[in-house]
Amino acid sequence: MTKKPLRVAMIGYGFMGKAHSNAYRKVNHFFPELEHEPVLQCLCARDAEKAQGFADVWGYASVETDWRAAVARDDVDLVDIGSPNVTHAEIAVEAAKHGKWVACEKPLAMNVAEAEAMTAAVEAAGVPNVVWYNYRRVPAISLAKQLVDEGRIGRPFHYRAQYLQDWTIAEDVPQGGAALWRLDVDVAGSGVTGDLLAHSIDTAIWLNGPIERVVASTETFVKERMHQETGAVQPVGIDDACMFLARFANGSMGTFESTRYARGRKNFNTFELNGADGSVHFDLEDPQYLDFFEYTRPATGEKVEDHLAGWRRIHVTNFEHPYMDRWWVPGCTVGYEHTFVHALADFLAGVESGTPAQPDFRSALGTQRVCEAVLASARSGGWETVANE
Numbered sequence: 001m002t003k004k005p006l007r008v009a010m011i012g013y014g015f016m017g018k019a020h021s022n023a024y025r026k027v028n029h030f031f032p033e034l035e036h037e038p039v040l041q042c043l044c045a046r047d048a049e050k051a052q053g054f055a056d057v058w059g060y061a062s063v064e065t066d067w068r069a070a071v072a073r074d075d076v077d078l079v080d081i082g083s084p085n086v087t088h089a090e091i092a093v094e095a096a097k098h099g100k101w102v103a104c105e106k107p108l109a110m111n112v113a114e115a116e117a118m119t120a121a122v123e124a125a126g127v128p129n130v131v132w133y134n135y136r137r138v139p140a141i142s143l144a145k146q147l148v149d150e151g152r153i154g155r156p157f158h159y160r161a162q163y164l165q166d167w168t169i170a171e172d173v174p175q176g177g178a179a180l181w182r183l184d185v186d187v188a189g190s191g192v193t194g195d196l197l198a199h200s201i202d203t204a205i206w207l208n209g210p211i212e213r214v215v216a217s218t219e220t221f222v223k224e225r226m227h228q229e230t231g232a233v234q235p236v237g238i239d240d241a242c243m244f245l246a247r248f249a250n251g252s253m254g255t256f257e258s259t260r261y262a263r264g265r266k267n268f269n270t271f272e273l274n275g276a277d278g279s280v281h282f283d284l285e286d287p288q289y290l291d292f293f294e295y296t297r298p299a300t301g302e303k304v305e306d307h308l309a310g311w312r313r314i315h316v317t318n319f320e321h322p323y324m325d326r327w328w329v330p331g332c333t334v335g336y337e338h339t340f341v342h343a344l345a346d347f348l349a350g351v352e353s354g355t356p357a358q359p360d361f362r363s364a365l366g367t368q369r370v371c372e373a374v375l376a377s378a379r380s381g382g383w384e385t386v387a388n389e
């Protein structure tokens with residue numbers, strides 16, 4: 001099949017620039033039926049030398065140092081925003097105006113106002129759009145979604161999520177600048193709420209439906225840090241830790257906790273959903289497994305109440321499991337980078353079939369609304385209603 005070239009302008013060469021570039025390079029090898037073929041057309045970043053270095057390693061055909069030039073190019077079809085959060089809105093809106101497809105790293109924006117403007121822009125332009133909430137594409141998490149859709153959880157009662165890291169405990173970690181912009185509120189928008197809980201919220205909404213109300217508490221443990229770019233010691237404006245309670249539209253209750261101060265936890269992203277008929281549990285530090293407790297067999301309604309009742313540990317590597325027929329033989333695992341390949345494959349397949357893959361900008365706007373309600377509640381101390389559509 002002759003493929004349609006999809007010429008990509010990648011904005012940013014950090015952690016996500018690498019993760020996305022890897023997906024563009026691999027996707028056609030493992031999803032050969034796709035009609036599109038990503039072409040690494042242009043890498044855009046402010047530092048020309050570093051941008052060229054990255055472009056050389058990954059095979060980008062050219063380099064731009066001004067994102068406005070990159071998004072205006074006639075030889076670019078898709079703009080991928082992998083630069084810090086503060087840049088997302090302006091680039092996305094401009095890219096949409098130029099009729100480009102837009103892929104944006106999470107969280108969609110600094111706040112709801114920006115996310116609304118971005119969503120309006122891509123929808124007005126009618127351009128394909130996607131947000132890289134990659135964890136939906138962990139095979140075990142996709143399997144959890146399948147179990148929910150198959151009715152194996154039944155009436156949901158509880159959803160609990162944790163997202164824990166430990167890399168900002170030292171007081172001499174600066175804020176701002178390369179690799180550390182996540183600590184600078186003017187660049188990141190918020191701390192763990194937008195960076196980590198946004199993932200947990202996206203997964204939760206996907207598995208358990210809309211969140212209606214939240215009550216939250218946040219803490220900033222280290223109050224001042226040196227800013228890497230100015231050398232000045234400045235107040236820290238981000239939330240270092242956040243916990244919140246949630247009420248879902250389906251009547252279930254949720255608890256969410258996130259911090260960058262959980263010593264020993266590197267990327268500990270877990271959730272558990274408990275329903276009348278079953279439960280699922282997932283832990284990203286053990287990502288090949290999904291734990292499932294079956295109480296009611298959906299086909300027969302039979303209750304599993306005998307001496308064999310118990311949690312089942314599913315090694316999610318069989319051909320029957322989501323995405324796993326694309327990779328190796330059963331028992332061989334896939335990892336973090338594959339989630340981006342899956343996300344890209346679903347995005348392209350969605351455009352090609354006419355049924356857009358999720359999460360698109362509108363879906364990510366929903367997550368942004370929950371984040372904003374969480375931060376508002378942390379300030380007010382009371383329950384906040386999520387401004388769902």
Ligand code: SOE
Pocket residue numbers: 015165195196267
């Ligand atoms: C933060 O440390 C971070 O890199 C997030 O920004 C990513 O979204 C997350 O997946 C891994 O952790």
